[in-house]
Amino acid sequence: MKPRLGILLSGRGSNFEAIAQNVLSGNLDCEIGFVFSNKPNAPGLARAREFGLPCGSIPSAGIERTLFDSQVADLLIDHGVNWVCLAGYMRFLSGQFVSQFSNRILNIHPSLLPAFPGLDAQYQALTHGVKITGCTVHFVNEDLDSGPILLQSAVPVLDNDTVESLSARILVEEHRIYSEAIAWMLRGNYRIEGRRVIQT
């Protein structure tokens, strides 16, 4: 049976769509088992419906984090999901969820971590004045944007960049390296040594 990805998103879903295109074209040898959003109106969820993928949403308002995450985990497990990809999922995951999918959750972040974790990473890079930023795919642990790193790609910051222009160039790299990292993870030829992900 092919590996089954669960994709978690909160908004636009362009990273989800790039992954979905690679699954459909056979570049990624896996299935998308479920697409979940904490936002019922997320455009990414509408795209998942158009792709005919199993998808759904649980609004998070008023639900305690651990309880909410256990409902999400149940939904994923019911759909046979064994790998989780966060694709613009703007929620901090509970420790319980992380340990349920231990070392099987990936996230994409629009900076060269450990620089500029958290929200508005492109704005942070621009206002800090760095000359190079980029994106990072990393395993998810219990701390924010800080698990072992699989892949990174550097993007130069230009003098005339705005948050929008910089974000757009980073996004091109996000779409490329996320599927590359998923393919690597699914091949399984790596080991995690401390914070380092080493090719085997």
Ligand code: GAR
């Ligand atoms: C992407 O730039 C992703 O790296 C970022 O949200 C955007 C989602 O775009 N994620 C984070 O900042 C996580 N800390 P998308 O919905 O079009 O994939």
